[in-house]
Amino acid sequence: MSLLARSVLRTAAVQPAVAAPAQARNMATLREIELRLKSVRNIEKITKSMKMIASTKLAKAQRAMNAGKQYGIANAEVFANTPSDKPTPTKLFIVVSSDKGLCGGIHSSVSKATRKALSGHPESPLPQGTEVSPDSPISxxxxxxxSQLVRQQASRYHITFNQIGRDIPTFADAAGVADLIIKSGVQFDSVVLVYNKFVSAISYEAAIMEVKGEEALKESASFSAYENEDDATKDLVEFSLANAIYAALVEGHACEQSxxxxxxxxxxKNASDMISTLTMxxxxxxxxxxxxxxxxIITGASAL
Structure with a gap:
């Protein structure tokens, strides 16, 4: 290598690197902001469309809920008039949620209520002093x-369902769930449904609905006053369970759409605020x- 080439390389190594012009960095930043604006605008279009769809489905879900709640009211009156002193420690918990997300913390509310009920928490939705067996199964x-309860309660899982109530739930869906639960052979003294109760179009709360088992009905003095066959009692329990599940499904579906x-x-609204900030x-x-x-330009013209 010649002496001239060595001197040139030595000089280049000593001199600091030339920084990129501020205008180039500014243009890159403007390009990034422009791309982000475009993506946020697309997200805003999607969320507005989903809001319109949910508003349409909410009206249909409320009509179905008002009709389906009559099943739950009639079911509750039957068990209110058949009190039983027999304890029901072995409870089958049926947690009513859905397969879809993008609806806030509606699924977390029933999961938290289930955890509190199983652990005997003071804020449990169950009445104070209710005995819950540690072997109580969960459906x-x-x-x-x-997915929220699998970490702590995986050992209690008995049977799970999905693809139930993808549209407005029907009594056939509830009857199918009740039939599979009865045929699975699970032993329980009563069934506790944990679901979301519709309060208004902007609020909901976790609630429970209890359905007594076959033995608890037989021990009831009001129920045993009538001569009933065993098959009739068994059918009544299964029909009452289907009624309760249907009432919980339609009310939970309305809460989900809301x-x-x-x-x-x-x-x-958050996307609109972000668009305003990015535009500015x-x-x-x-x-x-x-x-x-x-x-x-002015500096160059003045120099000339």
């Missing part, structure tokens, strides 16, 4: 609550870039 309707509508409304940031950066270009 879950919906994949969301299943929560999804509110969640998409909040997401659309983009306009400021563009104005600064244009000002720098004008300064360069």
């Amino acid at each position: 879950i309707i919906g994949d969301k609550s299943k 929560a999804r509508r509110n969640a998409m409304d909040n997401a659309s 940031q983009y306009n400021r950066g563009r104005q600064a870039s244009i000002t720098n270009e004008l300064v360069d």
Whole structure:
């Protein structure tokens, strides 16, 4: 290598690297802001569309809920008039949720209520002093609550269901769930349904509905006053369970649609706020870039 080439390389190594011009960094930043604006606008369109769809489904779900709640009211009156002193420690917990997300913390509410009921927490939805056996099994309707409860209660899982009530739940769906639970051979003294109770279009709360088992009905003085065959009692328990599951399904479905509508409304508002912030940031950066270009032009003209 010649002496001239060595001196050139030595000089290049000593000199510091030339920084990128500020205008180039500014243009890159403007491009990034522009791409982010485009993505946020697309998200806003999606959330607004999902809000409109949820609003339409909510009206249908409320009509189905008002009709389905009559099943639950009639069911509760039957068991209110057949009190039994027999303890029911072995309870089958049926957690009613769904397979879909994007609806806030509606699935977490029933999962938390189930954990409190199983652990005997003071804030449990069960009446104070209710005895719960540590071997009480759990059946879950919906994949969301299943994934939330699997960490702590996996050993209690008995049977789970999915693809139930993808649209408005029907009595056939509830009857199918009740039939599979009865045929599975699970032993229980009573069934406790944990579901979301519809309070208003913007609020809901976790609630329970208890259905007595066959033995508890037989021990009831009001029920034993009538001469009933064993098959009739068994059929009544299964029919009452289907009624309760149907009432919980339609009310939970209405709560889900309401929560999804509110969640998409909040997401659309957040997207609008982000679009306003990014637009202002983009306009400021563009104005600064244009000002720098004008300064360069005026400086060059003055030099000439």
